[in-house]
Amino acid sequence: MSWNAKYAVGILLTFILLAAVMLYVFPVIYFITGVKAFTPANFSYTRIALWTVLGLIFFYNIFIEKNPFLIWKEKKYTTLFYIQAVIALYLTCSFGGAFLNLIIQLLTHEGMSSKLVQISSVFRNNYLLIIFTCLTAGAVEELLMRGYIQPRIEKIYNSPYAAIVGSAALFGILHSTYGTIGQVLVPFFIGIVFAFFYKKYSNIKILIICHFMYDFVSMMVMNFMDIKHLSAF
Template sequence: MMSVNGRYALGIVLAFGFLAMVMLYSVPVINLFFNDKTLTADLFFYNRLALWMVLGLIFIYNFFIENRSFFLWEDKKYSAGFYIASIVALYIISTAGGALLNALIMTLTQEKISGKLVQLQSIFKHNYFLIIFTCFTAGVVEELLMRAYIQPRIEKIYNSPVLGIVISSLLFAILHMTYGTIGQVAVPFFIGIVFAAFYKKYSNIKILIICHFIYDFVSLMLMNFIDLKHVSFF
């Protein structure tokens, strides 16, 4: 019979593997039914729905195979003031740090704007339902899987908080490789470190979900009204 750590390890592989498959292959597979030549709002919407399916599969795996609580770290309760202060601080650190890091990378490598971002700007244009749904999906699915699920299990397997933070952040960054630029991998890695360190210290996934939603929502709204080259560092 597989040990608890073995079941945790398999769950991590499944969670990351399913997420990677959705990122890489869901659009081409879904497009078999639409036969669109370019990425459309409908295709992207169904791609986001596929992420919810991954979350559902991991919940099922956790319930039937792991037979343990999905949340290895119980969510701690804080005051409303702590929520607000934490969300503001995390947003400023993520935005400012990410922007500086991306600007440095673009300066040193002369990296061009991600072609995928250009595509996304066109499908998000004035499509506020898709913007909100995309940001909500990213906030809930990515934080529940990368932080609440994967990070504590890595820490338990290796008995190392540092490895839990670093490896979960690295996996989070790898999932963003589909954007095709160094900056779109380095910045998520930086944000992953910030979020994972916060989660380790304060054990509150709701704050991270809200902050993740706000970060993506502001970025996508800026893409709606400002030329992409002026906001690409976000």
């Protein structure tokens, strides 16, 4: 099997496994635990499932691809650069995402994601779960979507732009389970920003930190807001 074929299978496997977790993990957890409710414990199991996907892709990489998981060698930067990069990425994603959400609201008048409302209730004052969830999103999603998928798409198509758009599109599609247009387009926008950064600076750690920070701030805001005000947020 050629390298491109191995990379293509790896990308497809990653997407299928992540999609399966997003779509079917709750019914499976309900069946195993016997607790058919959206509880903190059940939600934490879904995050463990995401770590399991990352582990499976690591195994695929080790035994099938037999190449470094991160094809692009990590570049080292100063502490000041880390701080500046995280702040710049966070502000870009926050203000850009807010503006995009505003446009979507004006054009579609779509309501609040019912899944997001459920999540907000589960996380209420559960700070350990918030941290675990944000850490999972930051590490698993960045290692898979940017660290693993993006460079391999570029290798297959010999195009950095195909890799940037392709990885961002997959990132957006995987968020479609939230059930709103905004929950697809905003992650797609963030995916574009992160993919451009990764292509230019080749440092996944900065993206993991920024992703964690973005989700953590968002969830803390949700934690201290009433459910009825979440749609405005």
